[in-house]
Amino acid sequence: MIIKTFQIKNLTNTTSSFFLLYGENEGFKNQIINNNLLNAFNENILRYEENEILKDKNIFYDEIKSKSFFDNKKTIIISRSSDKILNIIEDFLDEKFEDTRIIINSGPLEKKSKLRNKFEKASNLVCIPFYADDNITLNRIALNFFKDKKLSVSQENINLISERCKGDRENLNNELLKIESFTKNKKKISTNEILRLTNLADNYTYNELSDHCLNKNLKKIINIINENNYNSDDCVAITRVLLSKVKRLIKLKEDNILEKNIDNVVSNHKPPIFWKDKDLVKSQMKIWSLEKAKELLYRISEIELIIKKGKNNPINILYNFILTQARPSN
Structure with a gap:
């Protein structure tokens, strides 16, 4: 029924x-x-x-x-x-x-x-x-959140947050959690801060794919690839997200040399790591050595250049690269 x-x-x-x-x-x-x-x-x-x-x-x-x-x-x-x-x-x-x-x-x-x-x-x-939530529904959820947290925000910024979530309240809830963490000791949030904190909905799969690559979760990677019809522009965007995450990983590994407590390293990182991502990041730190992370950064940069030249199939190049990196032997 x-x-x-x-x-x-x-x-x-x-x-x-x-x-x-x-x-x-x-x-x-x-x-x-x-x-x-x-x-x-x-x-x-x-x-x-x-x-x-x-x-x-x-x-x-x-x-x-x-x-x-x-x-x-x-x-x-x-x-x-x-x-x-x-x-x-x-x-x-x-x-x-x-x-x-x-x-x-x-x-x-x-x-x-x-x-x-x-x-x-x-x-x-x-x-x-x-069905996808319309912006009226998302606006109502966001407005109730800001009222509950007693945060000052304009209707324009509420619209901005909703539009970036592309009809999915899970995206919205994730963004509101980030805002809650960011504004813990604040009473208002600006447009620039919202733009810096929040993701476009399309970026969720980029982040997810990159995180599972660094965590060598081959099964999850295959599921994401099968469910998404990525194009050449997506490939460039994914390499940029992956580069950003590897740079963060390198900085964390360097900080871990001086501060041996991995929890402290992750908690004190700037910009702050979202609490939902902390266990994921700690797992990546345990998987990758500093030397291997630096090698990976170099390889990703090479892959990005190859993709941008557009001479070969960028989707196959990126998929092969990510699947190779996710194998436990690498």
Whole structure:
């Protein structure tokens, strides 16, 4: 059955075990998952990518059938899902699991999608579509944030923040967290400060791709590459983001020579490292030696020049470079 986002409160007493959340608004999805779907099912949360389950369907079979004396209720969240997952979960869709909830998180699904049709038509399944937030909604969220924090900000700057988030409240929430950290001892924020602090929505995947490259997380890199249709301009932008992050890494490694406490090095870095990124950065510092980081900086600069010349396929060049760097042996 279809439940619109404004009907979410009706989920409080639902007896359904399977939920399909599809669409492009990841921020709104996460909000609904955390505030409405987990409820009493947050004791044991298991997260999987669809690819993991497709490679080994026994992962799902074992989890959905298993019961524990210690974990009374659990939630299984399957992310980046598509019609492919239907064949695996179909055998269980008519069953009722009192102690388990299964959340299928998918991107946009066409009307002819088998997964979407199955969840829309079955009365025991819940299907919730999510669409991009308009700027009015994002403005309202931002305005409430500034009122709650008692920060002075113009309507023009609220519009600026919303426009840079491209219809996704997850982007907006990330930017508001940065602003909250930056204005801890301030009562207002300027346009220039907002421009310096916030990212254009397109830059999120650039940052994510660069971070996972430095963390040698090959699986995440492949997922990002498969989900995004990058062009030549994107390749240049990604190399610039990667260069910036490697320069920061080198500075941190140099500071770590004098200050042995890695937590202090990260906390005292200027400009400040966003709190959500600190563990990621510390992981990068442990993976890369100072010498290797400097070599990487040189190689990225070379790759950037090759891409800008445009003689060869820049996308293949960048992908090969990033995948090579992400391998543990490098």
